[in-house]
Amino acid sequence: MTDADPTPAPFPPQLRERLPRLDPVALESFFDAYFDRVYGYVRRLVNDEQLAEDLTQDVFLHIQLAFSTYDPERELRPWVFTIATNRVRDHWRSHRHREGRKDVSVERDAALLGLSAGEHRPDSDLAENELSAILRDAVDELPEGMRMAVLLRVYEGLSFEAIGEVLGRSEVAVRKRYSRALEALRAALGPAWRVHTEGGS
Template identity: 45%
Template sequence: MTISKQGDTRPAAASAPTTAELEAVRRREPVAMERFFAAYYDRVFGYLLRLVSERQLAEDLTQEVFLRLHRSVDRLDPSRDPGPWVFTVAANLLRDYWRSAEHRRRGQRSDLAAAERADDGSEDALERLGKTENEDCLRRMLAQLGERDRQLVLLRSYGDMDSESLSGVLGISREAVRQRFSRAIKRLGELYRRFCEPERRST
């Protein structure tokens, strides 16, 4: 099965699959499975790429995410949004990778975190992140975030998960989700003004 991959900027959210489509996925009908995977591939790939920073590694991890989804598709609940399930699998795989010998050889370090929608201007900040056209500017912004906060922003941005879903995925309270996200998004706003606005004014 071939699925296209589109760059590393934030993809538009896929339209939610219908209950009938999800039931077909659960029955492992080939066409339904391919459409389902194609709908989520770019978002999962982008999320992983921003965290591991190596395209080939991100592609390998993304393929493994979808292999795991295929093996566990009987757990899919057609009556619920499948997004949290997809990104739970991705987050668990990433955690396994960070604990692995391969990760230690690469000398990378990171932690899992969470994100949520908030009423403190966070949507505007995430919208700026998604619309940032200068890739170098975006890379510098994310590099300045700590690993935990970077994971937080990207999981919210690519996974589009609310605080309740993230609380369950990551095993922290909804209040911890809110506090971590609020701190990270304020820092993101500062970084946007520092790295991106001067470049926009100079063009």
Template identity: 30%
Template sequence: MDDAKLLKRYAAGDEEAFQELMNRYRDSVYAFLRRFLSRSDLIEDVFQETFLQLFVSRDTFDLSRPLRPWLFTIAANKAKDALRRMQRTEVTQLGNMFDSEESTIDDVLNTLDHDERMPYDELIRDERAASVKRVISRMPAKLREIIVLAYFHKFAYAEIAQILNIPIGTVKSRLHTAVGRFAEDWEACSLCEMAN
């Protein structure tokens, strides 16, 4: 059953429809929040706040709008609020990355779908993930969030624009800037690691 039908059922008072929506989006929202927040207790709080917002929006949700971008907008806004309260910005567990001397920036950012795992590969991926995490965690929040949404969650430009409440042109410009900044910082990080 699609989201719109579940939302209609939930709006009519069917609590099981809400549970089904929560089950459908639980993993992806949780993974999304882990990329923004460093403390597991904070992740749990924001996760619950996100679904609480869906729960209380039963009567006001616009059924003509898709749920997924709306839900991720809520999660992103609540994560930003939590980060502001903490007055720091950290990114954790950006997933497993693989290592290759010929890796391009896009290769590094697109490696989350790689599933074949060998023990040595796991070690290399963990090292690469830690390096990527360090580079992205040092980026300004606006650039970090655009990379996370575009590369790790594979949102389209229009969806990112809706989530961040910015024009599509700004999404493209900011993503271009973010990738350029990542490339510069990645190069500097790689040079520092070689020197050590």
């Protein structure tokens, strides 16, 4: 789920074939390959640790049940993230998630930044941190569909076609949605991004 690896390695096909048989080795490898990515995706969408744990557990339980109908010829990533996306959407349909979102967002920001009051940082680090904070907030403020498209594209490296499969949209619609999302992010970053790009080029 980290920065340096936007396109995680594909799950080995020979293990993929063993998943419908619920082969323990394949299941272990699957879990190790997908847990952080699914948890990170879900957590970023719901912005709450406890809720993310509940939903992640629900996703893996659903996956476990659905393996018997999984076609090993089919690519695993869109299949997994379709299930995760549907579980999160299920949750969003309930009213609970609207409550307290702001509080958990603040909590999450503090956790992500790892900053405490009065901590001294050099100016360049501070600017970079500010840009990161603005960017994180901007991603979190995107409409749900755009946010999903950005997370799946940037962190999972899914093709637009695969994202379309996950979100139930056409490839063209996803491309448009993704472009609009980047445009919105650039607008939100404003001069800070301009300074960042000019400074780096």
